[in-house]
Amino acid sequence: MAFACLAYAQTSAEAAQQYQQLARDIFQELVEIKSTESGVGSTPAAESVARRLISAGFPTSDVHVIGSNERKKNLVARLHGKRASSPILLLLAHLDVVEARREDWSPDLDPFKFVERDGYFYGRGTQDIKDGAAILTANFIRWKQEGWVPEHDLILALTADEEIGGDANGVKWLLENHRELIDAGAAHTWWRWQRQRRNQPRCNCKRPTVATMGH
């Protein structure tokens, strides 16, 4: 029994480490996609997350890359629960970032090059809010790969144009055009989630961790 418990603890610790590394890899990839207004928009980031989800086992019918124009697409994915009925939980973060000029940053840092130094992450979006997008994505991948089925559906929406708030704002566009994809009994934005963790610093100084749902 003790041996079995030890083996399980080792296995779950290894799995946690594996998915923490995955979260970090996704985080780096997202930060290095220049998803600003003057850059490539949000579509390449949405497509990257979609590829990862599909290769983790999500059916293509549950993964959508859609938006108001070619540059401003959103990612919406669904993990089906045991019951088809509400309430459904919508988990939200956005894929776009505010402009960042290379000359405004320290000479040894590029805003679109992900750097980990002395326990801190550097790069545009490390705090707002590609950390959240990466952690949520890694969790969805883990849940799917480990075969976890929640009580109710969980929806992941990583949206466009949150910072600009224009016509391509992802949440607004999805509500107006594909409400059925994000209709939920409750929604949680990563930003709010982050602020609720009162005892932890509101900075990008922690590794992304693959956590179980806490809210």
Ligand SMILES: [Zn+2]
């Ligand atoms: Zn933001």
